[in-house]
Amino acid sequence: MNLLFVDDEIYIVRAMQKNVPWGDLGIDQVFTAFNAEKAKKIIQDNPIDIIVTDIEMPRESGLALMKWVRGSGYDCKAICMTCHAEFQYAQEALKMGMMDYVVKPVDFVKFGELIARAVSQIREEQKKKVQLDKGTLWDYNRERLESAFWEELLTRVSENNPEAIMNQAEKNHIDYDYNEQYQLILFTVRKIYDREKEWEENRDLMEYIIYNISRDVFLEETDAEKAGWMNHMMWTILPEGKAEDIRDRLENFIEICERVAGAGMVAYMDKPCFGEELHGTFQKLQRYDRQNVAVVRGVIDTNPEHEESGYEEHTFWKMRRNLREKDWAAFNEQIEEYGKNERNIGKRELFLSMESAVYEIHRCLEEMNTGKEHFWSKELMEKSRLAYESVESFREWLKTAGRQLQQLNVKSTEEKEVIARIKEYIRSNIEEKINRDQIAEQVNFSSDYVSRIFKKETGISLSEYIMLQKVERAKELIESGEENIGDIAVRLGYSSFSYFSEIFKRLTGALPSDYKRGR
Numbered sequence: 001m002n003l004l005f006v007d008d009e010i011y012i013v014r015a016m017q018k019n020v021p022w023g024d025l026g027i028d029q030v031f032t033a034f035n036a037e038k039a040k041k042i043i044q045d046n047p048i049d050i051i052v053t054d055i056e057m058p059r060e061s062g063l064a065l066m067k068w069v070r071g072s073g074y075d076c077k078a079i080c081m082t083c084h085a086e087f088q089y090a091q092e093a094l095k096m097g098m099m100d101y102v103v104k105p106v107d108f109v110k111f112g113e114l115i116a117r118a119v120s121q122i123r124e125e126q127k128k129k130v131q132l133d134k135g136t137l138w139d140y141n142r143e144r145l146e147s148a149f150w151e152e153l154l155t156r157v158s159e160n161n162p163e164a165i166m167n168q169a170e171k172n173h174i175d176y177d178y179n180e181q182y183q184l185i186l187f188t189v190r191k192i193y194d195r196e197k198e199w200e201e202n203r204d205l206m207e208y209i210i211y212n213i214s215r216d217v218f219l220e221e222t223d224a225e226k227a228g229w230m231n232h233m234m235w236t237i238l239p240e241g242k243a244e245d246i247r248d249r250l251e252n253f254i255e256i257c258e259r260v261a262g263a264g265m266v267a268y269m270d271k272p273c274f275g276e277e278l279h280g281t282f283q284k285l286q287r288y289d290r291q292n293v294a295v296v297r298g299v300i301d302t303n304p305e306h307e308e309s310g311y312e313e314h315t316f317w318k319m320r321r322n323l324r325e326k327d328w329a330a331f332n333e334q335i336e337e338y339g340k341n342e343r344n345i346g347k348r349e350l351f352l353s354m355e356s357a358v359y360e361i362h363r364c365l366e367e368m369n370t371g372k373e374h375f376w377s378k379e380l381m382e383k384s385r386l387a388y389e390s391v392e393s394f395r396e397w398l399k400t401a402g403r404q405l406q407q408l409n410v411k412s413t414e415e416k417e418v419i420a421r422i423k424e425y426i427r428s429n430i431e432e433k434i435n436r437d438q439i440a441e442q443v444n445f446s447s448d449y450v451s452r453i454f455k456k457e458t459g460i461s462l463s464e465y466i467m468l469q470k471v472e473r474a475k476e477l478i479e480s481g482e483e484n485i486g487d488i489a490v491r492l493g494y495s496s497f498s499y500f501s502e503i504f505k506r507l508t509g510a511l512p513s514d515y516k517r518g519r
Contacts, residue, residue, distance in 0.1 A: 001026055001027055001028055001049045001050070001119060001122065002027070002028060002029045002030075002031065002046060002047055002048050002049050002050075003022070003027045003029070003030050003031070003048070003049065003050040003051075003052065003115070004030075004031045004032075004033065004039060004042055004043065004048045004050070004051045004052070004053075005017075005030060005031070005032050005033070005052050005053075006032075006033045006034075006035075006036070006039045006051065006052065006053040006054060006057070006062065006065065007034065007053070007054040007057070007081065008034050008035060008054065008057045008058060009054070010034065012054075012104070012106075013032050013034070015106075016052075016106070016111075017030065017032070019108045020108055020111060020112055020115070021112065021209070021260070022115075023260075024209045024212070024213075024260055024261065025112055025115045025116050025119060025209070025212075026116070026119040026123075026212055027050075027115065027119070031046060031048070035057060035058065035059060035060070036057060036059065036060035036061075036062070036064065036065040036068075037059070037060070039051075039053070039065055040065070040068060043069065043072075043074060048074070048076050049076055049077065049122055050076060050077045050078070050079070050115070050118050050119075050122070051065075051066070051069065051076055051077070051078045051079070052078075052079045052080075052081065053065055053066065053078070053079075053080055053081065054080075054081045054082070055080050055081065055082045056082065056083070062080055062081075063080070066078055066080075066097070066098065070097055077099050077118040077121065077122060078097065078098040078099065079098060079099060079100050079101065079102065079114060079115075079118070080098050080101040080102075081101070081102050081103075081104055081106065082101065082102075082103060082104065083103070083104045099118060099121075100114055102114065109197065109198050109201050109202055109205070110202075112198075112202075112205060113202050113204075113205045116205055116208055116209075120208075145172045145173075145174065146172075146174050146226075147226075147228060149168065149169065149172060149174050149176075150226050150237055151228060151230065151235075152168075153165070153275055153276075153278045153279060154184075154230075154235060154237075154278055154279060154282040155230075155279070155282075156279040161276055162178045162274070162275070162276050165178065165275050165276060166178050176275065178274070178275060178276075179274075180239055180240070180274075180275070181239075181240040181272040181273060181274055182237050182238065182239060182240060182272060182273060182274070182275065182278060183237070183238045183239075183240055183242075183243035183246065183269065183272050184235065184236070184237055184269070184270065184273070184278055184281050184282060184285065185235070185236045185237075185238070185246070185250070185267055185268070185269045186233055186234070186235055186267070186268045186269075186282070186285040186286065186289065187210075187214075187233065187234040187235070187236070187265055187266070187267050187268075188232070188233050188234075188265070188266050188268075188289050189210075189232070189263045189264065189265060190264050190265070190266045190292070190295070190296040190297065191263075191264035191296040191297065192262055192263060192264070193258060193262050193263070193264055194262030195261065195262035196262070198262075199262070199263075203232070206261055206263070207229050207232070207234070209260070209261050210234065210257055210261055210263065210265070211227070211228075211229065211234065213253065213256055213257055213260060213261070214227060214234070214236065214253060215227075217249060217252060217253040217256060218236075218246070218249040218250065218252075218253055219236065226238070233286070233289070235282070237278065240272040243272065246269070247269075247299055247301075250267045250269075250299050251298075251299060253265070253267075254266075254267065254297060254298065254299070258297065264296045264297040265297065266289070266292065266295050266296065266297065266298060266299075266300060267298075267299045267300070268285040268288050268289060268300050268302060269285075269299065269300070269301055269302070269303075270284060270285060270301070270302045270303050271303040284302060285302060288300060288302050291346040291347055292346075293346065293347055293350045293389060293390045293391050293394075296390070296392060318330075318334055319331065319334055319357065319360055322334060323360060323361070323363075323364040323405070324364070324367070326409055328402065328406050331402050332399070332402060335395055335398045335399055335402065336395070338353075338391070338394070338395060338398070347388075350388060350390075350391065350394060351388055353394065354384075354387050354388055354394060354397075357398060357401070361375070361401055361405065364405060365405075365408070368408060368409060368412045369412065369456065369457060370408050370412055374408060375401075375404055375405070375408060377404060379400060380397070380400055380401060380404060383396060383397040383400055384397055415453045415456075415457060416457065418443050418445065418450075418453060419453065419454060419457045419458065421442070421443050422439055422442075422443060422450065422454060422462075423465075425439060425442050425443075426439070426465070426466055426469055427469065430469050430470060430473050430492070431473065431491055431492055431493065432493060433493040434466055434493075436450060436451055436462050436463070439462065450462065467503055467507065468507060470492050470493070470503075471503065471504055471507045471508060473492060474488055474489075474492055474500075474504060474512065475508070475515065477491070478512060478515060478516050485497075485512045485513060485516065488512075489501075489512075500512070
């Protein structure tokens with residue numbers, strides 16, 4: 001289908017050439033002209049189906065051009081463009097038989113929708129003309145009846161037994177063989193890789209583009225009525241004899257959809273079935289789509305004879321080992337491998353995987369002596385909600401969790417080193433008066449930080465640990481018998497003998513004198 005674009009401003013012509021996906025919309029060739037005279041020559045020399053023309057141009061306006069087109073007997077759809085939104089331009093354009101008008105600057109998405117509508121109208125008119133020329137208008141209407149017939153088989157609007165289906169087909173003069181088996185294929189858009197704005201603003205247009213791609217890639221002309229969109233799922237019914245090598249054709253179709261429409265498509269297929277079984281197969285494929293959390297692009301064969309190996313519970317014992325050994329490289333490799341070959345992982349398996357992962361991570365945190373509150377960042381909590389929805393989101397959560405664990409492990413290792421330095425300082429200066437400010441100065445951290453990490457790592461406060469070490473040293477000195485208890489108390493930094501005795505009894509259960517007699 002050919003289109004002529006007429007505008008005296010070259011930058012507008014170039015913008016339209018670059019930003020409108022003409023091929024996706026069913027346009028085979030785009031001719032351009034910068035004035036009406038050149039446009040007339042192109043129309044005379046080439047079959048033009050659609051004309052898009054600016055209204056205000058030097059020498060001859062777009063409206064004058066369209067008067068010449070209509071007066072010369074050329075039959076084509078026409079769309080006008082103007083920098084003004086006044087109704088007088090629109091009204092005059094419509095009088096000239098133009099199907100619509102657009103206001104500059106052009107919204108490319110809406111303009112694409114308008115072109116797609118024009119292409120659709122032309123195709124319908126061409127079909128109708130062919131049928132009228134043959135004197136068989138009934139065949140034109142029959143195509144619509146046939147499309148509705150197959151959709152009814154899927155949705156079970158009609159009775160689903162062979163005799164009732166045959167009666168309905170005969171009543172509507174539809175060619176249907178109850179002994180024929182059919183291959184049902186269901187398509188869904190699982191991910192948008194590109195052209196997000198177009199998908200968000202005009203999903204119907206993007207679905208129309210995908211349907212056109214399917215007609216070019218694997219649908220024959222006689223199969224066009226056995227395909228369509230329903231609740232954002234595209235269905236196709238192929239006679240079994242035309243379904244050979246269908247997987248290769250579907251893979252090609254999916255690749256083109258990603259490249260042209262920016263869509264990650266999944267095609268679900270089952271074994272061929274009879275017409276009365278299409279409804280059950282349709283429901284089965286819909287269930288697979290609802291449960292699919294693993295595949296965002298590709299073909300899923302739900303036939304048990306061809307089904308993939310399925311979910312294997314082998315991931316998390318390896319994850320547990322990698323976490324315990326702090327082998328972060330192996331942990332990340334395990335994440336990348338998860339679900340790659342299990343195309344039929346369902347929501348239940350994914351839920352159990354997420355729960356298992358959280359359990360193992362919490363065990364790792366316990367071994368690191370790190371509270372859960374330090375692990376669950378805002379980012380992790382937000383990603384955890386999505387992790388139950390798809391394998392891809394689950395992997396992303398695991399990667400984030402792995403990075404968080406690694407950072408906590410590094411921090412825990414650093415803290416352990418600080419604790420070791422603190423203990424060494426206390427041991428070396430046990431016979432001196434020691435306080436937390438002195439210790440903090442030695443390890444180059446604040447007093448509050450030193451107290452906090454010491455309590456977290458050891459379970460006791462810094463002052464309590466100092467007292468325990470002083471009492472242990474006192475026991476060593478008492479056991480040596482070289483000094484009396486009073487001198488030992490002074491040596492260990494206690495100015496009050498009674499306070500020293502009280503601390504000693506609280507930590508050992510006996511007074512220093514009783515301990516000396518009982519050793």
